[in-house]
Amino acid sequence: MSLGKIRSIHITAIGAYKPGNFTVSSLTTVYNALLACGGPGDINTYRNIEVLRNNRIFTTIDLYQFLTRGDQNGNVILKDGDVINFPVYKKxxxxxxxxxxxxxxxxxxxxxxxxxxxxxxxxxxxxxxxxxxxxxxxxxxxxxxxxxxxxxxxxxxxxxxxxxxESVLDRIENGVNITGPLYRAGDYELTLA
Structure with missing residues (x-):
């Protein structure tokens, strides 16, 4: 059995870097669509991306979970008429x-x-x-x-x-530097009895 032709669907992205209507494959997931629309715009969220289906929130996606842990929860296959909404960020x-x-x-x-x-x-x-x-x-x-x-x-x-x-101080807390005509000049640990 072979797959002859893949159906196309229409989706909409709101608040994206490149907002608009897109024609994509019926096998497209939310993350594939994010690539097509350029991801969130400058003032939009990465943490609370909404997929709207039939005028209701179908799923919510937190991209940080994917970027930091590889977690793909919410990466659903899109359906014709789905809307990806990027609300503005809060913090x-x-x-x-x-x-x-x-x-x-x-x-x-x-x-x-x-x-x-x-x-x-x-x-x-x-x-x-x-x-x-x-x-x-x-x-x-x-x-x-x-x-x-x-x-x-x-x-x-x-x-x-x-x-x-800040960085740690660039000094040694318990050392002494010995120089001069010695066989082994250099830094040494200083311990007090």
Missing amino acids: HVSISGQVKRGGIFELKDNENLDDLLFFAGGYTDKAYKGQITVKQISDLERKIRTIYRADIPNFKPLDGDEFKV
Whole structure:
């Protein structure tokens, strides 16, 4: 048995980078359609993409779950007349410094600073893990806060927060450098009895 001709269907993308009507194969999944429409637009969500079928939300997709874990929940085969809706995002925060993948990330309301660190790939090997600095927007101006290691799992970022992970100091805490006419000059561990 062979497949002779694949039927075409019509779908619509709203809030996409390239919004509009598309004619695609009847075997097209949501992720295939995201490629066709260019994904979310600049102000649209990656975390709450809606597939509307018969004027109701059929499924909701969180692209971060696919991008970070390979989870394809919600990657359904589309049907004729389906609409892919990208609502506007609710919360964007940024992280820079000693993380593996710095940038701007979208967080859900129930996610904390640990989740942001996961999306950023975690700390680099030179990161100072004792604290993270954040610049937040208050009613009138910006303010700086320090989040210590014990508070990271409970800290809820706000929209517009800018996090910075510093590096460890470039000095040795327990060493001495010996120089001069020696057989083995160099750095040595200093221990106090």
